[in-house]
Amino acid sequence: MPLTLYVAAPSALHRLHPVTKLGLLAAFVVAAFMVDRPLLLVPLAAAIVVLLAVAGALSNVRRLRVMFLLVFSFTLVVWTFFYQSMLVPTYAGFLYGLSTAIRLATFLATGILFLSTTRVEEVAYGLGRLGLPYTIGFTLTLSFRLVPVFFDAALSVVQAQRCRGLEFGRGGLVARLRRFVPIIVPVLIGALRRADRMAMALELRGFNSGRPRTTYLRARAGRADVLAGTLAAATAATYVVLWAAGIGTLAAHP
Amino acid sequence: MIGAVSAVTVRDLGCTYAGATRPALDGVTCDVPAGALAVVMGATGAGKSTLARCLTRLVPCFLPADLRGEVRLLGQSIEGARVGALAGTIGMVFQDFEAQLFSTDVTQEIVFGLEHTGVAPGLMPERVARALAAVGLAGFEGRDPTTLSGGEKQRLAIAGLLALRPPIMVLDEPTTDLDPTGRAEVFDVLGRLRADGLSLVLIEHDTAAAAGADLLLLLRDGRIVANGPPAALLADVEGCLAAGVRPLDVCRVFAALGLAEPPLDVATAAERLRARGLLPVVPDEPAPPSAGPAVIIEIRGLGHCYPDGRRALADVSLAIGRGEFIALVGPNGSGKTTLAKHLNGLLAPTEGRVTLEGRDVAGLPLETLAQRVGYVFQDPDHQLFAATVAEEVAFGPRNLGLPAAEVEARVLEALAAVELHEHDADPFLLDKGARQRLAVATILALRPDVLVLDEPTTGLDFREQERMLALLDRLHAAGRTIIIITHTPWVIAEHARRVVLLQGGRLRYDGPLRPFLADERLAAEAAFRPPEVTRLGRLLGCTPLSVAELVAWIGRGA
Numbered sequence: 001m002p003l004t005l006y007v008a009a010p011s012a013l014h015r016l017h018p019v020t021k022l023g024l025l026a027a028f029v030v031a032a033f034m035v036d037r038p039l040l041l042v043p044l045a046a047a048i049v050v051l052l053a054v055a056g057a058l059s060n061v062r063r064l065r066v067m068f069l070l071v072f073s074f075t076l077v078v079w080t081f082f083y084q085s086m087l088v089p090t091y092a093g094f095l096y097g098l099s100t101a102i103r104l105a106t107f108l109a110t111g112i113l114f115l116s117t118t119r120v121e122e123v124a125y126g127l128g129r130l131g132l133p134y135t136i137g138f139t140l141t142l143s144f145r146l147v148p149v150f151f152d153a154a155l156s157v158v159q160a161q162r163c164r165g166l167e168f169g170r171g172g173l174v175a176r177l178r179r180f181v182p183i184i185v186p187v188l189i190g191a192l193r194r195a196d197r198m199a200m201a202l203e204l205r206g207f208n209s210g211r212p213r214t215t216y217l218r219a220r221a222g223r224a225d226v227l228a229g230t231l232a233a234a235t236a237a238t239y240v241v242l243w244a245a246g247i248g249t250l251a252a253h254p
Numbered sequence: 255m256i257g258a259v260s261a262v263t264v265r266d267l268g269c270t271y272a273g274a275t276r277p278a279l280d281g282v283t284c285d286v287p288a289g290a291l292a293v294v295m296g297a298t299g300a301g302k303s304t305l306a307r308c309l310t311r312l313v314p315c316f317l318p319a320d321l322r323g324e325v326r327l328l329g330q331s332i333e334g335a336r337v338g339a340l341a342g343t344i345g346m347v348f349q350d351f352e353a354q355l356f357s358t359d360v361t362q363e364i365v366f367g368l369e370h371t372g373v374a375p376g377l378m379p380e381r382v383a384r385a386l387a388a389v390g391l392a393g394f395e396g397r398d399p400t401t402l403s404g405g406e407k408q409r410l411a412i413a414g415l416l417a418l419r420p421p422i423m424v425l426d427e428p429t430t431d432l433d434p435t436g437r438a439e440v441f442d443v444l445g446r447l448r449a450d451g452l453s454l455v456l457i458e459h460d461t462a463a464a465a466g467a468d469l470l471l472l473l474r475d476g477r478i479v480a481n482g483p484p485a486a487l488l489a490d491v492e493g494c495l496a497a498g499v500r501p502l503d504v505c506r507v508f509a510a511l512g513l514a515e516p517p518l519d520v521a522t523a524a525e526r527l528r529a530r531g532l533l534p535v536v537p538d539e540p541a542p543p544s545a546g547p548a549v550i551i552e553i554r555g556l557g558h559c560y561p562d563g564r565r566a567l568a569d570v571s572l573a574i575g576r577g578e579f580i581a582l583v584g585p586n587g588s589g590k591t592t593l594a595k596h597l598n599g600l601l602a603p604t605e606g607r608v609t610l611e612g613r614d615v616a617g618l619p620l621e622t623l624a625q626r627v628g629y630v631f632q633d634p635d636h637q638l639f640a641a642t643v644a645e646e647v648a649f650g651p652r653n654l655g656l657p658a659a660e661v662e663a664r665v666l667e668a669l670a671a672v673e674l675h676e677h678d679a680d681p682f683l684l685d686k687g688a689r690q691r692l693a694v695a696t697i698l699a700l701r702p703d704v705l706v707l708d709e710p711t712t713g714l715d716f717r718e719q720e721r722m723l724a725l726l727d728r729l730h731a732a733g734r735t736i737i738i739i740t741h742t743p744w745v746i747a748e749h750a751r752r753v754v755l756l757q758g759g760r761l762r763y764d765g766p767l768r769p770f771l772a773d774e775r776l777a778a779e780a781a782f783r784p785p786e787v788t789r790l791g792r793l794l795g796c797t798p799l800s801v802a803e804l805v806a807w808i809g810r811g812a
Binding site: 004006008119120121141142144145148149153156157159160161162163164165166167181182185186189190193194196197198199200201202203204205206207208209210211212213214215216218 | 310312315316336337338339341342345346348350352353354355356357358359361362365366367368369370371372373374375378396398399400411414415418595598600620621624628629630631633635636637638639649650653654682696697700
């Protein structure tokens with residue numbers, strides 16, 4: 001299964017400059033951090049849902065619905081029961097839990113929106129344009145490529161060891177931990193061997209050729225970027241103002 | 255077109271890896287003319303990969319070694335060059351296609367090398383389009399490589415190199431991990447590259463690939479033992495065997511009949527045999543025993559859907575008898591491995607059921623199943639973890655909670671069965687064939703009645719393949735039920751007795767071997783090519799399973 005969430009669609013969001021999209025991501029995260037009142041968080045969440053629909057990326061939310069459900073309900077329950085005192089549900093706790101849950105879900109959805117509309121290579125490119133060294137962006141790309149390969153290998157190892165009678169569920173903690181050795185050793189050694197081959201394959205493709213590097217991706221910022229950037233900045237600014245005015249905080253906040 | 259200028263010139267090349275006592279290459283001298291296809295063959299450890307790595311400077315840049323002699327590419331010495339600096343001169347493809355892809359997008363994958371060699375962005379779209387077209391992947395732009403088949407991934411890796419326009423390409427076992435369809439795809443690409451005038455150096459275990467080459471190099475213990483046109487070299491059956499190379503069936507038939515200058519293709523061979531009146535006479539086959547063996551595993555209406563909704567198996571029913579030797583065949587993605595993993599409970603049926611001696615496998619605990627149905631995974635490196643060979647084998651019996659004396663007895667028994675005598679050796683330092691046999695021993699130590707092996711001969715050289723198959727034959731003779739998943743036609747023909755063919759998750763054929771090999775339409779549908787000797791026999795009106803059989807039948811006619 002591919003790890004990337006990228007949805008190849010011709011939406012306006014897809015066409016934005018990667019740096020603009022990084023800016024949008026930052027603006028939403030900042031805005032969601034500024035306020036605690038659920039009523040003020042809902043518009044942010046709603047905006048993301050609309051953008052997800054525009055980008056044709058709602059399927060990714062469906063794909064990860066279990067994660068949303070878990071994060072949301074866990075946060076809500078924990079804050080409700082532990083906000084002011086242990087194990088006693090409080091209304092203040094419920095409110096705070098609700099806002100945190102909406103905030104986390106918004107973060108998650110914003111992240112999904114970003115990755116659904118931006119190729120990993122574009123993320124690396126955008127980060128590069130913002131001054132991040134190439135190697136960091138490249139490592140990011142490579143890890144997205146490698147994680148599914150790594151997981152496939154790990155799954156094979158687990159199955160192979162189960163065929164030799166390895167059972168995970170039994171015994172005390174030490175015994176359980178020891179049972180991971182037969183999994184971890186083959187997975188790690190396999191990964192190291194592959195990393196060796198990969199290093200060779202990289203150089204064979206001209207990595208370290210000694211010639212200056214060029215870039216294929218060539219995003220140009222257009223009017224849409226100016227518009228999106230302005231909207232993002234305005235949103236973030238509005239929420240900062242709400243926070244500064246003390247409007248965003250919950251009344252019951254200690 | 256084969257030109258006068260050599261693409262590759264190797265003079266007295268010697269290579270001793272750092273820390274090694276024996277040279278990996280010694281006094282190697284050869285030339286690959288421009289535009290030629292040179293195939294390099296030899297046993298594991300003969301120096302094939304080392305030679306390839308010396309041509310691309312991976313040795314000594316990545317693998318420190320003491321080098322002697324000289325390598326020239328297109329007349330230019332490569333001494334002191336960096337690997338990356340040779341990127342536009344020589345490309346190299348490995349067996350492990352996953353290790354050669356670095357991007358999450360096909361276009362980005364091709365562009366990678368262009369960016370790193372400073373190609374102007376304006377030229378890139380055309381280069382990408384040409385490279386993808388050359389490997390038959392036009393229209394794959396924007397796809398995530400994770401979603402591609404093995405053959406497609408390997409072709410993408412080749413395209414990534416082609417975009418750099420190297421006149422020379424080295425391929426180190428590019429099809430070993432592919433199914434017949436993937437192999438055919440890659441060989442098709444190689445044919446096109448050859449027609450375009452690229453010079454190709456191909457390392458291969460399959461002798462059939464050498465038959466069409468311009469040049470064949472046989473390596474043995476780091477030295478070139480034969481170098482010349484394939485027809486002459488392959489006719490020397492003894493020479494091939496001595497170098498650890500599987501001789502062509504046709505050459506073996508001609509050698510056994512005392513005929514000189516064997517042709518390399520089946521059709522010509524059949525004509526020549528017919529012209530000499532050497533026609534096979536098939537004896538009556540003894541009628542199969544009326545009652546089959548007692549059923550040990552029964553599969554009824556088995557279906558499997560993966561959690562992502564992909565259907566892998568539908569309505570498969572078959573009964574496996576005690577002591578059978580079954581080949582489970584079919585293209586990649588046909589459901590072979592999915593089916594096999596139901597036999598020992600690694601996967602649970604989503605429809606239907608699997609029973610072991612009448613008991614539902616789904617209800618049996620893992621340790622019970624592990625002692626009844628052993629499963630050997632394709633890649634031994636997916637399970638080896640212990641410090642010594644003996645410890646590795648002891649792991650399974652210990653998991654069963656057996657007493658120390660019993661564990662020890664089973665370790666000795668299992669290692670004796672697979673002929674591994676270095677009990678204190680480090681599993682990771684064994685060669686591939688020994689690691690594969692060790693993997694079998696780890697399962698044998700559980701004393702299963704049924705042994706399922708997923709591609710047990712893949713990636714092994716001919717001698718190691720023969721050794722693994724001899725082991726399976728011994729286990730079979732001792733009463734074990736053997737089920738192998740394999741793509742190798744001669745392995746199926748010479749060892750299995752029954753064939754189960756899956757196609758698109760459905761049972762396409764289940765029955766004795768010979769009718770399966772005789773059914774050309776079925777074979778074509780399943781992208782399966784019967785072994786060379788069988789195809790030769792078909793042209794002469796019979797369906798032999800091995801060279802020995804065809805030769806004996808021709809002997810009856812003489």
